[in-house]
Amino acid sequence: MRVRDARPDDAAALAAIYRPYIEESVASFEDFAPDGFGVAARMNAAPRLPWLVAEDEAGCVVGYAYATRHRDRAADRWAVDCSVYLLPDRRGRGTGRLLYATLLPLLRDLGYWRAHAGIALPNPASMALHEAAGFRLVGVYQHVGYKFGSWHDVGWWQLSLAPAGVQGPPEEPGPWRAGNEG
Numbered sequence: 001m002r003v004r005d006a007r008p009d010d011a012a013a014l015a016a017i018y019r020p021y022i023e024e025s026v027a028s029f030e031d032f033a034p035d036g037f038g039v040a041a042r043m044n045a046a047p048r049l050p051w052l053v054a055e056d057e058a059g060c061v062v063g064y065a066y067a068t069r070h071r072d073r074a075a076d077r078w079a080v081d082c083s084v085y086l087l088p089d090r091r092g093r094g095t096g097r098l099l100y101a102t103l104l105p106l107l108r109d110l111g112y113w114r115a116h117a118g119i120a121l122p123n124p125a126s127m128a129l130h131e132a133a134g135f136r137l138v139g140v141y142q143h144v145g146y147k148f149g150s151w152h153d154v155g156w157w158q159l160s161l162a163p164a165g166v167q168g169p170p171e172e173p174g175p176w177r178a179g180n181e182g
């Protein structure tokens with residue numbers, strides 16, 4: 001298994017991985033699955049943030065992880081949300097950890113100070129992955145999402161990416177530039 005930067009021609013594979021989590025679960029609160037073009041547009045959205053794929057020995061993309069801005073207001077620009085999705089039959093083999101082991105240092109190097117994950121509860125695998133990656137639960141939004149006929153809570157996990165001992169204002173985060181072939 002290797003982790004590399006996502007390319008535009010991965011978008012259809014990412015859309016296929018994501019689709020069942022929209023159509024069959026509350027892991028995503030979306031209700032219409034984007035196609036490859038839709039995913040490609042998200043990959044290119046500003047500000048540019050990392051999109052990574054996990055690729056197996058046969059060259060098959062089995063999962064992906066990416067970051068988006070946490071919120072859009074100016075003071076939020078050092079904060080991101082992280083997401084990760086794997087093909088259902090590739091879960092539980094360390095691939096989520098592998099993706100985050102690349103994603104999180106990358107975000108730190110780009111100048112982001114806080115990473116978050118909003119997890120529709122319960123989701124033991126996602127909770128365990130984020131705890132293993134150092135995220136800590138900071139709060140639960142009660143009954144915040146309605147999908148498949150019921151309300152769902154979302155737990156928010158947070159990880160500090162801030163450089164130790166830095167005084168004064170943070171530097172502006174930089175754009176992600178894809179190019180790591182793993």
Ligand SMILES: CC(C)(COP(=O)(O)OP(=O)(O)OC[C@H]1O[C@@H](n2cnc3c(N)ncnc32)[C@H](O)[C@@H]1OP(=O)(O)O)[C@@H](O)C(=O)NCCC(=O)NCCS
Nearest residue numbers: 027085086091092093094095096097124125126128129132
């Ligand atoms: C959540 C997800 C990305 C985790 O990736 P993964 O490759 O399955 O997880 P890993 O094998 O890397 O395991 C990471 C940690 O979680 C634990 N874990 C994995 N699956 C678990 C499960 N079903 N129950 C409890 N713990 C679990 C592992 O033991 C490991 O912890 P450890 O390193 O302390 O032993 C993956 O399961 C997935 O795609 N799930 C469906 C989509 C989803 O829910 N995405 C997240 C939306 S918030």
